[in-house]
Amino acid sequence: MAESEHEFVGLANYLHLVTDPGFLPALGNTLALIALVLCISIGLGLALALLLERAVLGRGVLRLLVISPFFVMPPVAALIWKNLLMQPTSGFFAWIASLFGVPPIDWFASAPLIAIGLIVAWQWLPFACLILLTSLQSFDREQREAAQLDGASALAILHHLVLPHLARPMAIILMMETIFLLSVFAEIFVTTGGGRASTNLAFLVYSQVMFQYDIGVASAAGVVAVILANVIAFFLVRAVGRSLDA
Amino acid sequence: MSLHSSSFGRSAAHWTPNAHAQFLRHRVDDPSVGAAFIVAFPLLWALLASFKTELEAVAFPPRFVGFSWSLDNYRQVLGESDYLGALRNSIIIAGGSSLLTLLLGVPAAWAMAFAPTRHTRALLLWMLSTKMLPAVGVLIPIFLFYRDWGLLDTHLGVALLLTAGNLPIAIWMLYANFKEVPGEILEAARMDGASLTQEILIVLAPMAAPGLASTFFLIFTLAWNESFWTLNITTTDATTLTAFIAAFSSPQGLFWAKLSAASMLSIVPVIVIGWLCQRQLVSGLTFGAVK
Numbered sequence: 001m002a003e004s005e006h007e008f009v010g011l012a013n014y015l016h017l018v019t020d021p022g023f024l025p026a027l028g029n030t031l032a033l034i035a036l037v038l039c040i041s042i043g044l045g046l047a048l049a050l051l052l053e054r055a056v057l058g059r060g061v062l063r064l065l066v067i068s069p070f071f072v073m074p075p076v077a078a079l080i081w082k083n084l085l086m087q088p089t090s091g092f093f094a095w096i097a098s099l100f101g102v103p104p105i106d107w108f109a110s111a112p113l114i115a116i117g118l119i120v121a122w123q124w125l126p127f128a129c130l131i132l133l134t135s136l137q138s139f140d141r142e143q144r145e146a147a148q149l150d151g152a153s154a155l156a157i158l159h160h161l162v163l164p165h166l167a168r169p170m171a172i173i174l175m176m177e178t179i180f181l182l183s184v185f186a187e188i189f190v191t192t193g194g195g196r197a198s199t200n201l202a203f204l205v206y207s208q209v210m211f212q213y214d215i216g217v218a219s220a221a222g223v224v225a226v227i228l229a230n231v232i233a234f235f236l237v238r239a240v241g242r243s244l245d246a
Numbered sequence: 247m248s249l250h251s252s253s254f255g256r257s258a259a260h261w262t263p264n265a266h267a268q269f270l271r272h273r274v275d276d277p278s279v280g281a282a283f284i285v286a287f288p289l290l291w292a293l294l295a296s297f298k299t300e301l302e303a304v305a306f307p308p309r310f311v312g313f314s315w316s317l318d319n320y321r322q323v324l325g326e327s328d329y330l331g332a333l334r335n336s337i338i339i340a341g342g343s344s345l346l347t348l349l350l351g352v353p354a355a356w357a358m359a360f361a362p363t364r365h366t367r368a369l370l371l372w373m374l375s376t377k378m379l380p381a382v383g384v385l386i387p388i389f390l391f392y393r394d395w396g397l398l399d400t401h402l403g404v405a406l407l408l409t410a411g412n413l414p415i416a417i418w419m420l421y422a423n424f425k426e427v428p429g430e431i432l433e434a435a436r437m438d439g440a441s442l443t444q445e446i447l448i449v450l451a452p453m454a455a456p457g458l459a460s461t462f463f464l465i466f467t468l469a470w471n472e473s474f475w476t477l478n479i480t481t482t483d484a485t486t487l488t489a490f491i492a493a494f495s496s497p498q499g500l501f502w503a504k505l506s507a508a509s510m511l512s513i514v515p516v517i518v519i520g521w522l523c524q525r526q527l528v529s530g531l532t533f534g535a536v537k
Contacts, residue, residue: 048282055278063282066286067520068289069285070520073487076512079505079509080509095306169536185382186488186492190495202380202474206385206478218386219386229380230378237371240374
């Protein structure tokens with residue numbers, strides 16, 4: 001066996017990783033995907049939670065409908081969206097586009113990262129919504145009624161009472177989702193199968209191992225992913241730790 | 247708006263034809279109904295597609311109800327593909343790893359809830375932090391170890407990984423549940439001469455049964471849907487439903503109706519489970535930070 005195979009190479013793998021033309025795009029894609037999914041899932045999740053909270057009828061059924069996507073395995077979610085909804089010739093979205101007389105979007109050719117982001121956001125929307133809904137239901141009704149008696153508008157109540165009440169659950173959602181979103185894999189695996197425009201760190205590690213057989217660089221990328229996760233985990237663990245004291 | 251709904255609540259208590267009209271109007275006006283349907287639409291659409299022929303599934307404009315409803319896709323998926331093999335693997339792996347997780351998690355959570363030391367809190371948080379490790383960070387070492395140990399593409403190999411991944415969540419959920427059980431009852435049982443095993447199985451388990459069940463089901467769901475390890479370290483013998491479905495991504499023709507049927511068959515069991523334990527879901531997935 002060649003001696004060099006077991007040589008200590010110091011930071012050479014990290015140097016290779018950082019100078020790899022695929023690394024920076026993958027890092028950028030990872031962060032962009034997280035940002036996109038967080039915005040959609042928390043924004044729409046909040047809207048949905050506010051709607052569901054005051055839904056009077058069939059609340060149970062509506063809840064079941066809303067949380068269902070969370071239990072769909074990622075390959076199923078990705079393939080349903082890709083083939084039944086986003087397919088540019090026969091997909092449902094193409095039909096909607098045709099109703100408005102606009103040309104359909106070829107999602108995975110022209111905007112693969114956004115397409116993947118929409119799929120992942122759809123899976124995480126129920127999570128955000130369910131947590132915010134749970135938290136809304138523990139909101140003090142008397143406080144709201146007192147504010148209403150004092151003539152506060154719905155918007156003022158939302159801004160000054162409800163949103164501050166939701167700050168902590170929102171922080172938890174933000175951190176939990178970020179941790180999971182750092183390693184989005186199956187959705188890329190079954191839709192684009194990689195490519196510069198949609199490869200994130202998790203998929204970069206996978207493709208370095210499976211296609212380039214470069215275990216050193218792949219391990220370095222894995223460590224970068226772990227460090228990113230730890231930065232976020234640090235804050236998350238502290239936030240959860242506070243609830244242990246309570 | 248909440249004023250409106252509270253007055254509605256009062257009128258519903260005194261049921262009159264007028265209230266009935268208001269009831270219906272409310273239902274139609276309620277934007278949450280539309281919103282909920284939009285969220286679930288991709289699933290409902292795939293459910294429809296699973297009853298279509300392959301040609302109807304790609305028809306443009308799409309067919310909503312006017313198609314030949316048939317169960318052929320389900321018949322084909324069940325009869326001609328290796329769906330049943332993948333289903334068997336998924337049940338073995340998700341079920342086995344969930345049982346193993348409980349087996350390890352219950353004693354751990356018992357110790358932390360009823361015999362805490364000054365390190366318990368730190369230990370709980372440390373376990374939580376291991377959950378934060380992205381799986382991809384250890385893909386290579388696991389792959390190399392598993393290759394050398396002959397665990398690649400085995401039920402045991404996948405189940406062990408999923409157990410390790412889900413154990414922190416399980417211990418946290420069990421811990422939160424056990425904390426609700428008054429420790430005095432366990433102490434009394436101990437005074438009466440119950441052994442540790444009796445104390446856990448006869449006294450604690452019945453009281454914590456709902457918590458044990460929801461922990462099991464949440465862990466089972468997470469294991470069922472896990473799509474990193476199952477796609478990376480299974481090839482043939484231990485292929486789960488996630489890998490079975492992922493294989494549809496290489497298009498060898500138009501198989502979307504069949505894909506829809508296979509998808510429905512793969513997700514229905516855990517969706518039903520998820521519906522049943524949605525309450526525990528929130529505290530389970532936020533490690534008790536949101537209740």
